[in-house]
Amino acid sequence: MIKLLGRNIIRFVVLVLAQILVLNNIQVSGYIVPYIYVLFILLLPFETPGWLLLLTGFALGITVDLFTQTPGMHAAATVFMAFLRPSVLEMSAPRDGYEAGTFPRLYYMGFQWFLRYTVILVLAHHFVLFYIEVFRFSEFFSTLLRVLLSSLFSVILIMLSQYFIYRK
């Protein structure tokens, strides 16, 4: 339990640092920014209670906000994503539930399951984030394009990270 907590704290720090130090400085064709810090929410254990999920989501979002001078935006998006996570997990659960001792990772759940799980939640997160950023629906489709492209990059990076960093 303590080990799990420590590992998650380290993951939190590493992901936030990676996001603000590296990824925020990569801007593909002007405005497409991949956000992989949401991986932290994706990788929380299956048994994480809902309230903890929401609170960690909020904490994570606010932390990123602090370093990107976008107060509240990432928090709103991450909380929304954390809110959706239990439903997505339930929706894509195997017939006899999740096995004890497994984690929502590519290594345990397989490529297809993890891709689907990641795509849904990353899309949700990016959708809220980008629309809060522009704060209007009048440029709906140009914003949507940015959501889709950024999500694509984020998903690719997250999937790659599963092979390179979280191999086991």
Place this chain on the structure above:
Amino acid sequence: MRNLLRLIIRYHFFFLFLLLEAISVLIVVQNNSFQRARFIGVTRSVEGFFLETFGGIREYLILRQTNRDLQMENTLLRNQLDGMNRKLQTDSGHSSDSVPRRQFSYIPASVINASTNKQFNFITLDKGRHHGIEPEMAVISPRGVVGVVYAVSGDFSTVIPMINRDFRLSAKIKRNGYFGSLSWMGAGYNMAILEEIPYHVDLHPGDTIVTSGYSAIFPEGILVGTVHDFEAVEGNFYSITVDIAVDYKKLSHVYVIRNLLREEQLELERITGND
């Protein structure tokens, strides 16, 4: 309360989500000038919609205040008008008095109590001695004669209305100027009797009755009512039934009239009478 708590605990995940999202959006709006400007724009238009919708209701609710304000303004205008009239009169006659004097001054008041179903009815006003009201002043409403101030305390005054058996008023027929004495016989709050109109006078139902101005209380020409019916009594005079112009059951805003020249007139009349 208990059920509410149970509900919140049961759906705590959803409520916590709402709370955190609300906090986030609040942070967004408060700290990002662009989003704040947009947010304020949206709330302004919502606010505008509500103001427009409920403005009408509010206007209705403040009618009382509006009426009072209008009454104040009317008072001012009546006072000015009287001054102007005096000025016109003194200008046409060669008066040495260079400063026109108003003869009548108007004080606005509200009816706070009134009876209409007795033989000796009274009306109570919300203004008294402190506001310049004294006994024997005329009371009118925008629709016509109401009565005469009877007694005054510091902040209140009682009025003998036209529908009191003690009430007497010198009134005339506007069309031909014949005057008589108006009184109330105790029948119905909308009927009075005008007597002492000579038998030869040409009368029609609907003729307007106004004050004669002979009493030093009422200005001349204030509406009293209209002729309802008339019959000859004792051969020489008419007894005229008058529809009272003022509806005593709906009376609320009135003016008390102070005759600024009353003392002068009474003094002169007293000397003349003594001789």
